[in-house]
Amino acid sequence: MSKVETQLEDLKAEIVNEVPNDISISDVQYEGPELVVYTRDPKKFAKNGDLIRKLASQLRKRITVRPDPDVLSVPDRARETIMDVIPEEAGVTDLDFHADTGEVVIEAQKPGMVIGRHGSTLREITQQVGWTPEVVRTPPIESSTVSNVRNFLKQERDDRRDILERIGRQIHREEMSDDEWVRITTLGCCREVGRASFIISTPETRVLIDCGDKPGAEGEVPYLQVPEALGSGAQSLDAVVLTHAHLDHSALIPLLFKYGYDGPIYCTEPTRDLMGLLTLDYLDVAAKEGRAPPYESEMVREAIKHCIPLEYGDVTDISPDIKLTLHNAGHILGSSIAHFHVGDGLYNVAFSGDIHYTDTRLFNGAVNEFPRVETLVLESTYGGRNDYQTDQEDSERNLIEVINETHDKGGKVLIPAFAVGRSQEIMLVLEEAMREGKIPSMPVHLDGMIWEATAIHTTYPEYLRDDLRDRIFHDDENPFLADEFNHIDGGEEERQQVADEGPAIILSTSGMVTGGPIMSWLEHVGPDPETTMVFVGYQAQGTLGRRIQNGWDEIPMGNGNGRGRGDTLTLKCDVETVDGFSGHADRQGLENFVKTMNPRPEKVLCVHGDEKSTQDLSSALYHEFNMRTFAPKNLETFRFL
Amino acid sequence: MSKVETQLEDLKAEIVNEVPNDISISDVQYEGPELVVYTRDPKKFAKNGDLIRKLASQLRKRITVRPDPDVLSVPDRARETIMDVIPEEAGVTDLDFHADTGEVVIEAQKPGMVIGRHGSTLREITQQVGWTPEVVRTPPIESSTVSNVRNFLKQERDDRRDILERIGRQIHREEMSDDEWVRITTLGCCREVGRASFIISTPETRVLIDCGDKPGAEGEVPYLQVPEALGSGAQSLDAVVLTHAHLDHSALIPLLFKYGYDGPIYCTEPTRDLMGLLTLDYLDVAAKEGRAPPYESEMVREAIKHCIPLEYGDVTDISPDIKLTLHNAGHILGSSIAHFHVGDGLYNVAFSGDIHYTDTRLFNGAVNEFPRVETLVLESTYGGRNDYQTDQEDSERNLIEVINETHDKGGKVLIPAFAVGRSQEIMLVLEEAMREGKIPSMPVHLDGMIWEATAIHTTYPEYLRDDLRDRIFHDDENPFLADEFNHIDGGEEERQQVADEGPAIILSTSGMVTGGPIMSWLEHVGPDPETTMVFVGYQAQGTLGRRIQNGWDEIPMGNGNGRGRGDTLTLKCDVETVDGFSGHADRQGLENFVKTMNPRPEKVLCVHGDEKSTQDLSSALYHEFNMRTFAPKNLETFRFL
Ligand SMILES: [Zn+2]
Ligand SMILES: [Zn+2]
Ligand SMILES: [Zn+2]
Ligand SMILES: [Zn+2]
Ligand SMILES: [Zn+2]
Structure with missing residues (x-):
């Protein structure tokens, strides 16, 4: 029996021990970063509102409960019951039953009314029909991107379940090394704007953050071919994290799948959909301009299939020694600051992606409070001495x-x-x-x-x-x-x-x-x-x-x-x-982001800006806040610890 | 026809064009970094003393001339003739004929008398017998190491010829990339003494410098397993350079061959022999202390077979874009400073290995004059504030x-x-x-x-x-x-x-x-x-x-x-x-080495010293000479240019 099998057996035993005797546990499986618990008694599980939360905090895992397929009621009957339970004002526009997972996807204009106070309506649905409800919003304006992505994922559900199980086992594999170090390698986006791409690595894990192109400089792609990037095979990456959908961060994500990558992409749900929209358009533009596209649209679909959407604030195991949390970056829809917690309190690194520090009409300003953070990798688009913008x-x-x-x-x-x-x-x-x-x-x-x-x-x-x-x-x-x-x-x-x-x-x-x-x-x-x-x-x-x-x-x-x-x-x-509508923090915003950041990081790497901007910002942060600051070049590796 | 074949054809045509009409050229082949020219007229070639030098400078290659095997006289007759030509006082102790290369190895107590003024005696030998003489010194004290190495290489001559031809073709392959960068990666020996190991890399080439153990800390070996080292296969290295034979620089060189490395090791001839002696003893000690040796003695022989000995000052192509020159380091027998010239005047890096700045009874002090050098990687064993030694x-x-x-x-x-x-x-x-x-x-x-x-x-x-x-x-x-x-x-x-x-x-x-x-x-x-x-x-x-x-x-x-x-x-x-007999420069010696270095490098990486020593030295060099100095950690990558 493999390590993961034993681990699952142990987890199952612990869960059986914890839940009341009248709740049966038929199986326990990993699905991406989540632990899925199958039960023949979903109704009793659902009644016991606090049970899942208690299990999650005890086992330190994200837990999803699913009914054993045997206990699901017939979809037609279930449909009637569900429509009875949900208030009409919720505006349900679609119901979709997935027998393999026991989920019913409910698309509604007002998802909050389907969920009910503290999830009460959802629990009632489970109690009545056995199926696990999952709620999505009916788009107020119809988006073909969103519906294409949702239909595609529906159609690829079997494949996706296999992918998620494999990823889950990878995440929960045994740690191999006694060494302790954390490194960042710069593959692009240093002393330039464009082709964002970094690797964070530990003795266990290698994670790629972003993989963009450089607008106006076709061919200047991230240095993926060097040994410390994909030189030892794209499969050697554990995970990819996408901060946001702009092409200077996302354009070459699908290329990774052409190179043989087969692991997860962590991003927010809107980032996934926008990446689909923008990379397909990127291929269109290349074709129209007579350039050979670096990959086919099939690879965009692969990328979408491998996305694991995270919500802001979710703490997620992405490998044996790294936990990832995305936070609002205030830059575009779904844009994130990616926070990596390495080891058990060993080290913390935040990648800003692109940020806007103050609130705009569209977005709340970027988050700059974290449980811990020793090193910040900070965008510097407007980091230059005089890069102040009209308010x-x-x-x-x-x-x-x-x-x-x-x-x-x-x-x-x-x-x-x-x-x-x-x-x-x-x-x-x-x-x-x-x-x-x-x-x-x-x-x-x-x-x-x-x-x-x-x-x-x-x-x-x-x-x-x-x-x-x-x-x-x-x-x-x-x-x-x-x-x-x-x-x-x-x-x-x-x-x-x-x-x-x-x-x-x-x-x-x-x-x-x-x-x-x-x-x-x-x-x-x-x-x-x-x-x-x-x-x-x-x-x-x-x-x-x-x-x-x-x-x-x-x-x-x-x-x-x-x-x-x-x-x-x-x-x-x-x-x-008319300037002042930028999605990026200006020089003042970048300084304020760091100044009010809690906790203040020890080190800052200034990236995503031209040579002058990154050096100006690096020098200013050093002098004002007495931190160790750097304006890295591409192709360098920094070790922390 | 491959690029190398075409290149060889072109070289042959150029040589035919350059030599007098009465000298025939039967073949032109690479052998390691050298170009070997075969002729049916070795005597005429030898008479024309300046021809080889002229060809070498015109083709910018190291050139060796060998007789076409057809023109060699019978060994027994040749032996008599050779003994007649060489003065008796030269003290010839052995003659060894190699029909495959047309070489005769002459072991003599006074090699200078075999060579003659400006090589006149050697040329006369070639003229008389066709064979190309190669002179080695009869050791004044018999060394079993030296005779074992020489006998082994004699016995492996066929294998070695194949290896050298393959390496020669690798060195003279076509350049692939338009990029220009030079990087150093630290795999050991940073903020510590021991496990020296670095990589210098360009878009074309990756060269490993040293691969030692850490005395007193078995198991703390260089970080060879990371992707930028051997993660993408030991075959991905173009070359290995060994600065000197001390085990903290050489102990794990044979391990590379266990990992599948099959390329050259550049070092001086005494470093090769001492490495043989010390690594075999290293295996003995491990066995006696009941530790599993990291490799078998067979791998030591592989390492020796792959050595390409260089003399101090030889400028040698080791890849399409890197030339290597070894210089006396004054530390132990055959110890070298390794100077890398990248591209056509693009960048120069010198690795000090271990150095002694002043003359000792045994050795001249370390060389610190170079045609160019932008970055120096400097040992710091006695770099600490108070590390002054008795003179x-x-x-x-x-x-x-x-x-x-x-x-x-x-x-x-x-x-x-x-x-x-x-x-x-x-x-x-x-x-x-x-x-x-x-x-x-x-x-x-x-x-x-x-x-x-x-x-x-x-x-x-x-x-x-x-x-x-x-x-x-x-x-x-x-x-x-x-x-x-x-x-x-x-x-x-x-x-x-x-x-x-x-x-x-x-x-x-x-x-x-x-x-x-x-x-x-x-x-x-x-x-x-x-x-x-x-x-x-x-x-x-x-x-x-x-x-x-x-x-x-x-x-x-x-x-x-x-x-x-x-x-x-x-x-x-x-x-x-009684102190003062160290093989290492003390703090004063290190400072003087840098102070009088010509040209003064722009950047210095202080390595091969404990944390305090490297930081003290780095800070002192920065303040005294206003250079950019660093005390790297292991596992970092620095980019120059
Ligand atoms: Zn952006
Ligand atoms: Zn950007
Ligand atoms: Zn610095
Ligand atoms: Zn030494
Ligand atoms: Zn040493």
Whole structure:
């Protein structure tokens, strides 16, 4: 009998010993980081509300109880009973029975009403029908990404169960080494922005954090080929952690599966869905630009199948000697700070991913309280000496002013924006301004992936800022459902129509004017002197966005769009820049994050910024807070302990 | 046709083009780092003295010319001719013909006379007989190690030729990467003394420098198992460089071959022979102490077979982008500083190995002039704030005084000493003191491996200090042949006899009284109050030597030596310590090495010293010379460029 088998036998004995005699335990199995307990008496288990919590704290494991398949009632009958138990106002939109796990997935508009106070409704369901209910929210705006992911996972349920059992056994394997050390290896994202990728390693475990590309520098991918990365095989990694879905962190995650990786990806649920959306788009763009994509869309599906979603604050064993906890990073939907607790109190490292320190309209500010943390790996995008940004109140006033001036001229406002994050933030500004009469009510057209990204945001309101979450729970207050918002889904015809009509605001991808429907909008409204083009995000060197920002007004429109080669578009519109809507903490925010961090870490590695930014920030933190700080290069390894 | 084949074809064409028309070129092959040119006209080649040098500088390769096997004269006839050409005073002791390579190995007491002025005698031999002469020195004292190694290599000549051809092709393979970086990874020997092991890596190449054990801490071996070391297979290393034969640098070199390594070991010729001697003894000791040896003696032979000896100053291609040069380190016989030149002027790193900065009786001081060097990896054994040592003149005076006092009492001087290095240094002190009448002439008995180690020293006089080398070339001035020196080869009987006679000096291993014949000497002369026991080397914590130094005089003599268990030996002898004979630079020597180094490196990594020593030295070098200095931990990776 293997070590894991013995361990499971012992756990089963302990559980049998702990539960009342009238509750039978038929099996105990690992499923990813969770311990699943099968019982023929799910109703009695469910009645005993505190039992699971007590077992979990005694065994120091995450525990899920499932009915032994023998005791499940017939789905049709169960369906009736469930619909009786759940109050009608919950708005159940789908019920899905999985005989293999004994779970019934309940999709409802108001999941809280399905759960009931302290889970009382769920327990009643289990008592009545045997099935274990799992609740998901009916997206208020339908998202094809979310439904594709959910359908795919439903269809791959058998495969996924095997994967989770294998991962579970890996996590709970025996420790092999007496050595004690913790190391971080930098594979990218040092003294540069892009291709985020790090390894945290101990004598037992190797975990990869992020695996992104470098926008504007195709081919500059993380140093995966060196021996300490995948040189000894992708299977040598225990786990992958994805802080958030931006491509500079996620683009090459699916590539790992092409290289033979077959383990878990830990991230939040929205990060999983957004990664699916953005990596598939990444493949599309590569194909359109005639570049060979680094992997096929099949690998994106593999990645999604291997995702183990964690909620903020869940403490999860990911290997024999590492516990992972994700915390809100305030940057984009589902973005996380990844906190690693190594050994039994041996060492703690937090990877910031990308952070926004203060609250925005969309998100609560980044968490900076941890039980312990000795080393912080900190993003430094705006870490430079002078990287202070306009504060958001002033930025919003500036934007409103530009919109009012343009409206007064009878023109349109064209805003290139990234689909994920900044678009939704601007939508919230516009919705409030119209509601409060600061700008006139007018159509806001959303083009490109913005609508889909917004739909994903509304699917996961628990990841949004508290007050916004509460508003989304009530359809009549959901700001994203405001009448002014229009999804451009009618192609060129609809765009022409919008162009022919009166004042409007247009939000369209891509955010740096490097392709996508914004190119079409440039043709429709760019030559109109009444139009104002407003940049609200960073425009990288070499992009068309940066050129227009710098005064270019003769735009070559070679390809696509049904026009001949060599045509030139002459822009006559005003061009404005409104900063302050960044998803990143500015220099002050980064300093405040560290200053108020609790506990204060001993060491900080400044990464995810150009050479000057990381060195400025490293030096400032050293002098202000007397910590050991570093501005690592790529391909270095730091040992702690 | 592979890249290497094409390259060889091109080289052959270039050579054919360059040599006079009447010299035929039949083949061109790589053999390790050398390019071997086969010709049917070796005599004409030899006549044209400058041709090889010109070819070498034009092709930027090390070139060896060999006769096409067809043109070699019959060995018996060649033997006669060769003996006629070489002057009798050269003292030829052996001739050995190798038909496969066309070489004749000439062993002579005076190799210089075989070589002739600027190689004139060698060229004449080639002209007369076709064979290529290779000259080795007849050891003035016969060394079984040296003759075993030479016989073994003779016997493995075919195998070795295959190995060298394979390595040659590896070295001259095509470069694969456009990246440019240089990294050092620390696998041991950081903030500790022992288990020296480093990797220097570039996008093309990975080279291991040293692979030692940690004396007094069995099991604390270099971190070979991590992915960036051998995790992706021992075959992933391009080369191994051994700075010197001490076990803290060499003990685990043979283990690499057990792990599947099959590439070259670059070191000096004496380092190769001493490594053979010391690692075989290392296996013996492990067996005697009942520990499982980490590898079998077969692996020592594999290591020797894969050695490619380099002379100090030879610039050698060891991979497509790295050139290695060894320089005298002044520490023990054949000890080297390993200088790596990366790329075409890209970066230079020097690994000090262990160094002695000033001249000693045995060796010239360490070299610290290099064409270029940006980073120095520096030993720090005596790097601590107060690690200043008595200078050698005073130390010698102290030793002489102790010897005279003991002689006056009619007693014996017992000196525990390491076989390699310090024993020979003491022998030179004693020889001179007796010759100059500073101490009375008396027998000096050499026990343990000291005699054998001395024999190896006299085999390689070109590695000794200039004036010592010159003396060894004349038998009547060779200090190691002084009449007073006696090799104890008669076992207990001879020792008893020495004990029963009058005043004498006894040098015996082991140096820290942890085993070996010194244990027997303790019994023979230790209880005699007329005896003086003199420590001339560092005694590590936990050794019997350290205990005796601290005043212990009741020695448990449990096992071996024909005595019963539980016997106790009571020492009545005087115990003295004379420091200043260390093979390591002291704090002042380390500072002077760096201060006068030319060019001054930008960065220094202080290693091979305990935590305090490395940090003290790192901080001192930073403050005095304003360089970037580090005291790395094991398992870190530093990137340069
Ligand atoms: Zn981001
Ligand atoms: Zn980022
Ligand atoms: Zn520093
Ligand atoms: Zn040494
Ligand atoms: Zn050493």
